Amino acid sequence: MPVSASDVDRPLYGRGPSPGLRFTLYALVSIVMMYYDRHGQIVHRIRYALQAMAYPVQMAISSPAQAYRALTAGLQTSRALRAENAELRAELRAAQLATMRQAALEQENAQLRALRGSLPPLIHHWQLAQIIDVETDPLRQRLVIDRGARAGVLVNQAVVDSHGILGQVERVGPFSAEVILVTDPEGAIPVQVLRNGLRTIAVGSGTDGEIVLPYLASNADIKSGDLLVTSGLGGVFPAGFPVGRVMGVRRDSSQLPAQVRAQPVADIERDREVALVQFSADNPAAPAPHPAIAPPPAPKAKPKPKAPVDAVDG
Amino acid sequence: MASSAHPRLMILGTALAGLVLTLLPLPHWLAVAWPTFLVLVVLYWSTMMPRAGGMTLGFAAGLALDAFQGSVLGEHALALALVTYLAIRLHLLVRAKPLFEQSLFVFAALMAYEFLLWVIDGWSGHALSTPLRWLPTVTGGLLWPLVAGILGRFHQAR
Numbered sequence: 001m002p003v004s005a006s007d008v009d010r011p012l013y014g015r016g017p018s019p020g021l022r023f024t025l026y027a028l029v030s031i032v033m034m035y036y037d038r039h040g041q042i043v044h045r046i047r048y049a050l051q052a053m054a055y056p057v058q059m060a061i062s063s064p065a066q067a068y069r070a071l072t073a074g075l076q077t078s079r080a081l082r083a084e085n086a087e088l089r090a091e092l093r094a095a096q097l098a099t100m101r102q103a104a105l106e107q108e109n110a111q112l113r114a115l116r117g118s119l120p121p122l123i124h125h126w127q128l129a130q131i132i133d134v135e136t137d138p139l140r141q142r143l144v145i146d147r148g149a150r151a152g153v154l155v156n157q158a159v160v161d162s163h164g165i166l167g168q169v170e171r172v173g174p175f176s177a178e179v180i181l182v183t184d185p186e187g188a189i190p191v192q193v194l195r196n197g198l199r200t201i202a203v204g205s206g207t208d209g210e211i212v213l214p215y216l217a218s219n220a221d222i223k224s225g226d227l228l229v230t231s232g233l234g235g236v237f238p239a240g241f242p243v244g245r246v247m248g249v250r251r252d253s254s255q256l257p258a259q260v261r262a263q264p265v266a267d268i269e270r271d272r273e274v275a276l277v278q279f280s281a282d283n284p285a286a287p288a289p290h291p292a293i294a295p296p297p298a299p300k301a302k303p304k305p306k307a308p309v310d311a312v313d314g
Numbered sequence: 315m316a317s318s319a320h321p322r323l324m325i326l327g328t329a330l331a332g333l334v335l336t337l338l339p340l341p342h343w344l345a346v347a348w349p350t351f352l353v354l355v356v357l358y359w360s361t362m363m364p365r366a367g368g369m370t371l372g373f374a375a376g377l378a379l380d381a382f383q384g385s386v387l388g389e390h391a392l393a394l395a396l397v398t399y400l401a402i403r404l405h406l407l408v409r410a411k412p413l414f415e416q417s418l419f420v421f422a423a424l425m426a427y428e429f430l431l432w433v434i435d436g437w438s439g440h441a442l443s444t445p446l447r448w449l450p451t452v453t454g455g456l457l458w459p460l461v462a463g464i465l466g467r468f469h470q471a472r
Contacts, residue, residue: 019368019369019399019402019403020399022368022369022399023369023395023396023399026369026372026373026391026392026395027392027395027396029373029388029391030373030376030388030389030391030392030395031388031392032388033387033388033391034386034387034388034389034392034434034438037386037387037388037438043387046387047380047381047387050377050378050380050381050387051381053381054378054381054382057333057334057337057382058337058382060334061334061337061338061339062339065339133339134337134339134382135336135337135338135339135340135345135348136382136383136384137383137384137385138340138342138345138346138348139346139442139444139446139447140442142384170384171384178384185442186440206442206444208342
């Protein structure tokens with residue numbers, strides 16, 4: 001190594017505070033920040049600023065993959081597009097048939113509950129967000145999305161795709177937000193078995209495409225193929241949204257809990273866009289109010305449902 | 315002084331490259347073994363140029379990792395401050411050694427780093443005890459000669 005006399009190559013000792021003192025200082029600052037991470041206003045502001053600084057880097061890392069996808073989408077043949085269009089039309093028709101009686105049912109439900117008018121819609125406001133292609137921690141199941149506090153995203157907001165619950169918002173930066181998926185080992189979501197109303201909690205397994213139900217007795221009435229929907233407890237998700245489908249049940253002995261694995265219905269691997277949903281509190285299916293969540297502010301923009309099939313040029 | 319401004323710029327540039335490498339979206343099997351390249355870059359500069367790439371660099375890089383990986387703010391900062399402290403204390407010993415022996419030091423430093431993260435994860439209620447979390451320390455040690463070789467070119471081309 002060439003020896004040079006520049007400032008940075010000079011021996012370390014004898015100038016400024018000693019390494020030991022500096023380490024103690026930095027360690028103290030770190031520990032204080034960790035201690036106040038959840039509740040401190042200042043640490044919260046530091047993180048918010050750091051997230052704002054992180055956003056351009058995240059977008060830059062994510063952009064080659066997005067550009068590639070945009071390019072391949074642009075090069076799709078009109079035949080492929082027509083086929084996709086027909087498929088989407090068929091899907092839409094099926095969905096319309098399935099929801100055709102919803103208005104009547106809601107009205108009937110309202111009357112049964114002896115309310116005067118019809119119920120307010122359950123979904124108060126929703127918006128789409130793109131997933132930013134960036135690694136967070138491969139052993140945890142997290143996502144970064146490109147909508148943040150500036151777009152009205154709130155902590156604990158529900159994140160869904162077109163099939164079911166994907167997760168909930170964990171942290172909000174100004175332009176981006178971090179989503180904790182249902183498959184994350186720290187993710188826990190109160191569910192019930194649709195077939196018989198059995199309530200339990202689904203916990204992420206930490207691996208792709210698997211959630212587990214660790215709190216079921218070995219004689220619990222659950223079997224492969226059962227659909228798990230949100231139970232409406234816990235204050236984040238309303239009741240009745242699909243979460244997963246039971247893949248396998250193992251009962252070893254009568255003392256041990258049953259080992260139940262389920263697959264999330266949301267298509268986590270292939271999603272590029274997710275929906276952030278805010279529920280209105282006065283619908284009976286809405287999640288029970290959570291003390292940690294402030295009442296939602298009035299929406300700035302009117303929710304405008306997008307036409308599911310965009311016009312396609314042949 | 316131009317000669318003192320230049321290395322700092324070079325360190326910032328290579329640290330940014332290390333950060334981008336760390337954050338690349340990868341298939342799951344590769345991402346699990348992928349070392350935190352930013353830590354390797356910081357380790358390199360703390361051993362080779364302890365005054366320019368010292369604890370301040372380690373602390374700042376740790377804060378960046380905290381922001382990008384969504385961990386408790388200060389977690390990676392503390393772990394990287396410790397790693398840079400060790401590197402600065404031992405830099406004269408380590409940089410005289412051949413590359414493969416340096417790899418062992420790097421492996422030990424990464425173990426200390428990961429151990430601290432593991433303890434803080436547990437304390438802050440984000441426990442993650444799968445043995446897979448120790449895999450990047452091994453790959454980090456194995457990749458050290460490559461990283462040191464590449465960074466050495468920047469270092470001597472000055």
